[in-house]
Every structure is written in C-alpha cells, then in structure tokens.
Amino acid sequence: MTGRESYFLLVTTLVLVTILLIFAMKYVSSARRARDRIAGDTAYRELAERTLKAQEELTATLAAIRGSVTQIEGRLASVEKVLKDVG
Structure with a gap:
C-alpha cells in the first residue's frame, strides 16, 4: 500500500505544481x-x-524667413523703382 500512496502523493503534487506554474x-x-x-x-x-518642439522651432524659423523675404521684396521694389527712373 505504501507504493500506491506515494504515487498518489507524487501525482497530486505534480498536478498542483503544474497548476501553480x-x-x-x-x-x-x-x-x-x-x-x-x-x-x-x-x-x-x-x-x-x-515632434511638437520641432514644429514650434520650424514655425519660428518660417516666421524669420518670411520677415527676410519681406525685407528682400522691399529692397527689390526700391531697386526696380531706381532702375525705372534711370531708364
């Protein structure tokens, strides 16, 4: 009987360990x-x-570029006026 009881205990322990795992x-x-x-x-x-920080930096850079382009357009208009007056 001791053999069956030890097998039963072993199988029961293995099943419980498997469930816990x-x-x-x-x-x-x-x-x-x-x-x-x-x-x-x-x-x-x-x-x-x-991404938000990069967008903010790009917006600031774009605003600076727009300001520069506006200045260049003003200077170009002045140069065109002088050339028309001379020509």
Missing part, C-alpha cells in the same frame, strides 16, 4: 505585457513632445 506564467505574462504597454506609451509621449 500555469498561473505563475500567466501572471508574469500579464505583468510583462503591462510593462511593455507602459514603455510604449512613454515612448509615444516622448515622440509627441519632440
């Missing part, structure tokens, strides 16, 4: 998925912030 793997998988999602959200947020 399955739940542990499921928990670890869920935790890893949550960490990956948080990391992805953080990376996306950083990318959005960098």
